[in-house]
Amino acid sequence: MLQKLVKENNPILYGLFAGLGIVIFYLAVLTIFQDFQFAISNLRSLWYWIFPLAIGFGTQIGLYTSIKHNAVINSEVSVSGGISGGSMVACCSHFLLNIIPLAGFSGLALFLMNYQKLFFNIGIISNVIGIGILLNHKRKMKK
Numbered sequence: 001m002l003q004k005l006v007k008e009n010n011p012i013l014y015g016l017f018a019g020l021g022i023v024i025f026y027l028a029v030l031t032i033f034q035d036f037q038f039a040i041s042n043l044r045s046l047w048y049w050i051f052p053l054a055i056g057f058g059t060q061i062g063l064y065t066s067i068k069h070n071a072v073i074n075s076e077v078s079v080s081g082g083i084s085g086g087s088m089v090a091c092c093s094h095f096l097l098n099i100i101p102l103a104g105f106s107g108l109a110l111f112l113m114n115y116q117k118l119f120f121n122i123g124i125i126s127n128v129i130g131i132g133i134l135l136n137h138k139r140k141m142k143k
Helices: 001-009 013-031 034-043 045-064 071-097 106-112 115-141
Strands: none
Touching: 013 034, 013 106, 034 045, 045 071, 045 115, 071 115
């Protein structure tokens, strides 16, 4: 059944998998830097940033799979997806200091901690722009 849905190029299924995938990516990064319990705890405390980012990313992937692709659209999805994933990594990479205490990284960690919400905002704004571009492209395809 699942293979049939994937073979039919089901945009909703691809969007759900992409959104879930980016949440799993977030949990994996935090688990690597700390542990799984910490990752779950952090997800609970930042859910209002993580889930909009994941929903926006999943929406973009769903829209992307439902349209005819061109170089501009391929680039837009790559950039926006990279920003979404990068926002999650940037917000959590200050935990790297717990396992690699090298001189010079403390300033970077402090920067990342201070601007964590900014990184999430950039990711969410990127998703909104990307969704707008994809919807506009889809509308043009119908004409």
